[in-house]
Amino acid sequence: MSLSPIERTVFVVSDSTGITAETFSHSVLSQFAQFEFEAIRIPFIDTIEKAESVAARINRCAQEQGQPPLVFSTLVDPKMAHIIGKANCTFLDLFGAFVRHIERALGVKSSRSVGRSHSAGTSNKRYNNRIEAINFSLAHDDGQYVNGLEQADVILVGVSRCGKTPTSLYLAMQYAVKAANYPLTPDDFERDTLPATLLPYRKKLFGLSIQPERLAEVRNERRPNSRYASLSQCLNEVADAERLMRMENIPWLSTTTKSIEEISTKILDEIGLDRRLY
Amino acid sequence: MSLSPIERTVFVVSDSTGITAETFSHSVLSQFAQFEFEAIRIPFIDTIEKAESVAARINRCAQEQGQPPLVFSTLVDPKMAHIIGKANCTFLDLFGAFVRHIERALGVKSSRSVGRSHSAGTSNKRYNNRIEAINFSLAHDDGQYVNGLEQADVILVGVSRCGKTPTSLYLAMQYAVKAANYPLTPDDFERDTLPATLLPYRKKLFGLSIQPERLAEVRNERRPNSRYASLSQCLNEVADAERLMRMENIPWLSTTTKSIEEISTKILDEIGLDRRLY
Numbered sequence: 278m279s280l281s282p283i284e285r286t287v288f289v290v291s292d293s294t295g296i297t298a299e300t301f302s303h304s305v306l307s308q309f310a311q312f313e314f315e316a317i318r319i320p321f322i323d324t325i326e327k328a329e330s331v332a333a334r335i336n337r338c339a340q341e342q343g344q345p346p347l348v349f350s351t352l353v354d355p356k357m358a359h360i361i362g363k364a365n366c367t368f369l370d371l372f373g374a375f376v377r378h379i380e381r382a383l384g385v386k387s388s389r390s391v392g393r394s395h396s397a398g399t400s401n402k403r404y405n406n407r408i409e410a411i412n413f414s415l416a417h418d419d420g421q422y423v424n425g426l427e428q429a430d431v432i433l434v435g436v437s438r439c440g441k442t443p444t445s446l447y448l449a450m451q452y453a454v455k456a457a458n459y460p461l462t463p464d465d466f467e468r469d470t471l472p473a474t475l476l477p478y479r480k481k482l483f484g485l486s487i488q489p490e491r492l493a494e495v496r497n498e499r500r501p502n503s504r505y506a507s508l509s510q511c512l513n514e515v516a517d518a519e520r521l522m523r524m525e526n527i528p529w530l531s532t533t534t535k536s537i538e539e540i541s542t543k544i545l546d547e548i549g550l551d552r553r554l555y
Numbered sequence: 556m557s558l559s560p561i562e563r564t565v566f567v568v569s570d571s572t573g574i575t576a577e578t579f580s581h582s583v584l585s586q587f588a589q590f591e592f593e594a595i596r597i598p599f600i601d602t603i604e605k606a607e608s609v610a611a612r613i614n615r616c617a618q619e620q621g622q623p624p625l626v627f628s629t630l631v632d633p634k635m636a637h638i639i640g641k642a643n644c645t646f647l648d649l650f651g652a653f654v655r656h657i658e659r660a661l662g663v664k665s666s667r668s669v670g671r672s673h674s675a676g677t678s679n680k681r682y683n684n685r686i687e688a689i690n691f692s693l694a695h696d697d698g699q700y701v702n703g704l705e706q707a708d709v710i711l712v713g714v715s716r717c718g719k720t721p722t723s724l725y726l727a728m729q730y731a732v733k734a735a736n737y738p739l740t741p742d743d744f745e746r747d748t749l750p751a752t753l754l755p756y757r758k759k760l761f762g763l764s765i766q767p768e769r770l771a772e773v774r775n776e777r778r779p780n781s782r783y784a785s786l787s788q789c790l791n792e793v794a795d796a797e798r799l800m801r802m803e804n805i806p807w808l809s810t811t812t813k814s815i816e817e818i819s820t821k822i823l824d825e826i827g828l829d830r831r832l833y
Contacts, residue, residue: 285661287833294820296729297582299831304575304629305653306833308665314833320820347660351582367660374652375583382625382645383563387586404814411721415696443689446724450815451574536682537728542572542598553577555565555584555592 286338286346287316290331290361292353292391295320298371302349314347323391328357332364339365353391403453403554410449410456417457418442423474426457431548432478433458434471434522435485436514437505438495440532440540444485447537454550466517471525483544484522484529489515491533564616564624565594568609568639570631570669573598576649580627592625601669606635610642617643631669681731681832688727688734695735696720701752704735709826710756711736712749712800713763714792715783716773718810718818722763725815732828744795749803761822762800762807767793769811 280286287306289298295318306314322328339345348366352358355373362368376387416422417429419442426432431448433441433456441458448454465472475482487495489511496506504510522529528547532540545551558564565584567576573596584592597609617623626644630636633651640646654665694700695707697720704710709726711719711734719736726732743750753760765773767789774784782788800807806825810818823829 293582294816296816296820297578300575300578301649303833304571305650305657308631308654308667309657309661309663310666311663312661316831316833318820318823318829318831320824345660347657353586367656369653369656371579371649371653372583375647375649376586378645378647379583379587379625382623383587383590385587385589388588389586408721408815411724415693415720418693442693443686443728446689447728450721450725450728537686538572538574542574542596545596546598551596553594553596555581555594 280342280344283311284313284315285344286342287314288331288335288338288346288348288366289316289318290322290348290350290352291318291320292323292357293320293351295351298349298351301371302347302369322352322357325357325360328352328360332360335361335364335366353387353389355389406453407450410453411446413455414445414449414457418445420459420472420474426474426478426481428455429457429478429481430455430550431457431483431544432475432481433485433544434461434475434482434527435529436461436487436492436511436518438492438499439485439487440537441485443537444532444540444544447541448544451541452545452550452553454545461514461518461521463514463517466514466521469521471521479525479527482525482527483547484518484527485540486515486519486522486529486531488531488533558620558622561589562591562593563622564620565592566609566613566616566624566626566644567594567596568600568626568628568630569596569598570601570635571598571629573629576627576629579649580625580647600630600635603635603638606630606638610638613639613642613644631665631667633667684731685728688731689724691733692723692727692735696723698737698750698752704752704756704759706733707735707756707759708733708828709735709761709822710753710759711763711822712739712753712760712805713807714739714765714770714789714796716770716777717763717765718815719763721815722810722818722822725819726822729819730823730828730831732823739792739796739799741792741795744792744799747799749799757803757805760803760805761825762796762805763818764793764797764800764807764809766809766811 289295289302291298299318319331345366349369351371353372358370380386435441437460445456445458448456492511493508500506530543567573567580569576600606623644627647629649631650636648636651658664713719715738723734723736726734770789771786778784808821
């Protein structure tokens with residue numbers, strides 16, 4: 278069937294998972310916010326036959342919708358990319374567009390090996406580090422387990438429901454950062470000190486805060502109409518937590534309008550983990 | 556200082572988090588496995604002054620190392636991209652390379668708004684769905700909480716330590732998929748049936764398995780020299796689990812040589828969640 282003038286179909290084609298092409302397509306298409314894009318990911322296209330079947334699918338789509346779809350490709354094999362590129366589409370060849378520049382810069386030919394980017398054999402150290410970090414962050418979520426905190430790369434602190442858990446998991450999953458998190462509670466504010474458990478790790482602490490109004494919304498989803506979720510409680514806890522973090526010289530940021538990607542990037546920047554080896 | 560012939564410095568420059576550019580650089584550089592790349596991510600470059608300071612840093616690097624670095628950029632503003640592009644480097648302009656093709660295909664100009672791709676205001680429905688999915692997957696990790704399983708998009712089943720937890724979290728975080736997971740244990744194998752809790756959700760089940768030798772390795776890291784980690788125990792559990800999954804017609808795959816990205820992509824493919832709206 279044909280689409281409305283603001284709808285467009287997008288194919289994301291890859292010899293591997295397609296996650297790179299999908300991330301990129303999402304990023305660049307966010308510059309065309311007046312459109313609605315339906316993205317169809319077609320991963321693991323690693324033979325000529327599969328490429329031909331994708332080209333046929335793209336052609337059918339173009340005919341049915343009366344307009345050629347956008348196609349983001351990270352196909353490494355030039356023959357497969359060529360097959361897709363000949364279909365009735367706007368072909369955006371992420372790999373082909375850059376690999377020759379890089380070959381020239383490095384003075385070698387690329388290996389053109391299909392399906393490399395997210396393949397992680399069990400021998401892959403970086404991959405094992407990520408899994409280990411995920412297990413660490415899960416075990417050290419919400420202060421539930423305090424043994425091994427000395428192995429943490431960072432310990433996120435803040436009031437309940439300010440975003441510590443998703444941020445810890447993202448840091449672990451994406452960056453193999455061992456991120457623990459530990460709540461700051463009314464008990465701590467009464468004593469006006471950090472929890473004793475955290476004192477030996479003061480240099481690893483990073484604070485998250487949040488606007489009290491937003492916090493009340495989030496807590497109300499969890500425990501509707503509770504004292505815990507009341508605006509007055511949230512106002513007090515946030516004020517106390519921010520005062521404590523300032524007093525203790527803990528770097529912190531507000532999560533209110535930030536995605537977990539943005540929060541994580543700022544934390545990595547702050548704790549000096551902005552370099553990676555490929 | 557100068558680098559060895561196989562070392563190269565890579566800058567990843569973005570007006571937002573740099574995660575898109577980093578994912579892409581990692582993917583394309585995996586085709587040059589004979590080199591060692593050190594990637595330096597420079598996020599939130601959103602003014603001319605910051606762009607000029609990055610260009611100066613790139614020039615210093617080129618001089619110190621005796622060779623120009625690779626620079627992957629997703630800078631949206633053409634003036635900022637131009638400033639970096641003039642530095643002494645191999646400039647790979649991800650945004651600039653494609654935006655004109657897309658503008659032509661869509662018949663409009665892009666909004667050229669800086670910092671859009673990972674910015675997620677709290678009003679963003681897709682973003683809130685991701686956070687909700689993360690909370691769901693955490694609450695339904697390892698069968699610890701069975702209320703609400705009817706809301707799951709998928710329930711991963713398999714023996715202890717076969718990769719259920721990291722896969723569930725990845726599906727939630729990256730794709731807003733509510734992924735629960737539930738262990739298959741020797742008790743289930745003795746009864747030779749699925750756990751009763753899972754029977755109403757048979758159509759949501761997806762199995763993970765693993766080579767017994769690899770499973771023994773993973774379990775030994777957790778509980779060295781235990782019966783739980785012994786090869787004979789792992790051989791039995793894996794054989795029993797695979798037999799049960801075959802008998803119950805549960806789709807399943809082996810995680811042994813696959814990354815969580817690859818496992819997740821196969822699951823999405825299988826359960827028909829390969830379409831997304833941007």
